[in-house]
Amino acid sequence: MAKKKSSKSKSRGTKKPSSSQGIAAVTAYVADQPPATAPPKIRQCGAMAAHFRLLEADPGFRSRQLNLENAVARRMLTGMVALKGGPTTIPVVVHVVFRTAAENISDAQIKSQIAALNKDYRATNPDKSKVPAVWKGLVTDVNVQFALATKDPKGKATSGITRTLTTRTSFGSNDSVKSAATGGVNAWPTNKYLNIWVCTLGGGLLGYAQFPGGPAATDGVVILNTAFGTTGTATVPFNLGRSATHEIGHWLNLRHIWGDTEHCEGTDFVADTPNAQQPNFGKPTFPHVTCKNGPNGDMFVNYMDYVDDAAMVMFTAGQVARMSATLAGPRSTIGN
Numbered sequence: 108m109a110k111k112k113s114s115k116s117k118s119r120g121t122k123k124p125s126s127s128q129g130i131a132a133v134t135a136y137v138a139d140q141p142p143a144t145a146p147p148k149i150r151q152c153g154a155m156a157a158h159f160r161l162l163e164a165d166p167g168f169r170s171r172q173l174n175l176e177n178a179v180a181r182r183m184l185t186g187m188v189a190l191k192g193g194p195t196t197i198p199v200v201v202h203v204v205f206r207t208a209a210e211n212i213s214d215a216q217i218k219s220q221i222a223a224l225n226k227d228y229r230a231t232n233p234d235k236s237k238v239p240a241v242w243k244g245l246v247t248d249v250n251v252q253f254a255l256a257t258k259d260p261k262g263k264a265t266s267g268i269t270r271t272l273t274t275r276t277s278f279g280s281n282d283s284v285k286s287a288a289t290g291g292v293n294a295w296p297t298n299k300y301l302n303i304w305v306c307t308l309g310g311g312l313l314g315y316a317q318f319p320g321g322p323a324a325t326d327g328v329v330i331l332n333t334a335f336g337t338t339g340t341a342t343v344p345f346n347l348g349r350s351a352t353h354e355i356g357h358w359l360n361l362r363h364i365w366g367d368t369e370h371c372e373g374t375d376f377v378a379d380t381p382n383a384q385q386p387n388f389g390k391p392t393f394p395h396v397t398c399k400n401g402p403n404g405d406m407f408v409n410y411m412d413y414v415d416d417a418a419m420v421m422f423t424a425g426q427v428a429r430m431s432a433t434l435a436g437p438r439s440t441i442g443n
């Protein structure tokens with residue numbers, strides 16, 4: 108079985124880059140970058156870069172994260188995870204920020220993304236048949252569904268979609284898309300809505316998310332417009348809506364499955380995902396053994412790896428427990 112990794116979390120703090128190294132390490136991601144000349148070929152997510160930037164910028168964030176982490180761990184130990192009968196429905200607002208007509212994606216493309224999320228987060232995605240037999244028993248329904256908001260913050264009827272014309276050719280993972288003052292659009296109240304900004308991102312990023320416990324004004328996820336939904340401008344190999352599935356996983360406090368280090372010491376704080384050395388890309392072949400995790404190897408079919416959309420098809424029971432604890436705790440004001 109998977110090696111329990113929680114004991115290793117203690118070493119994380121000491122191995123984290125010092126403040127100055129941390130800043131240097133993420134500077135490349137922080138600046139707004141020119142749009143790519145071609146759609147990304149491999150997955151790259153800016154969630155950890157944004158996370159380290161916030162840890163540097165917001166003195167209270169680190170302690171809030173630690174408190175949340177302890178609360179989530181307690182809930183998981185005592186079984187106090189959300190055990191509602193029906194699924195939790197999360198109201199979503201999609202903010203389309205565009206300069207060109209192509210960037211102003213259609214309602215149909217947006218709705219195709221919501222439909223994809225509702226398959227992935229209920230484990231009704233037909234391609235879960237790709238999960239190797241050894242992990243089939245771990246495929247788990249998150250019991251969460253998503254719906255475009257029908258009421259805006261003032262209680263008026265809405266499509267759950269906003270459209271904002273910008274002069275910006277692209278955005279980075281520095282949250283500029285989340286503010287009207289920097290060419291984007293402000294969030295709807297983040298304690299009531301999941302805000303998803305859809306725009307052109309530079310630096311080869313497919314998206315990024317803010318973990319629970321961060322600043323309210325920037326809470327939510329950002330997705331590259333050509334990696335959003337399953338129709339319209341959605342482009343192979345990121346045209347199955349899995350960039351949003353992955354980023355919303357971060358928003359619900361999931362970490363990357365390899366633990367965001369490259370020396371087998373990192374952890375994703377989940378016990379039933381195998382320890383893995385690095386992200387997997389493309390469409391790997393089973394098994395891919397690293398970190399002495401044979402014979403089954405890395406769980407590259409997991410939504411929190413870096414593989415192509417067509418290769419990521421599952422969350423585990425441990426990940427779902429962590430997301431449920433997050434919904435019952437730090438994100439309890441969202442959904443019903």
Ligand SMILES: [Zn+2]
Nearest residue numbers: 152154353363
């Ligand atoms: Zn990620």
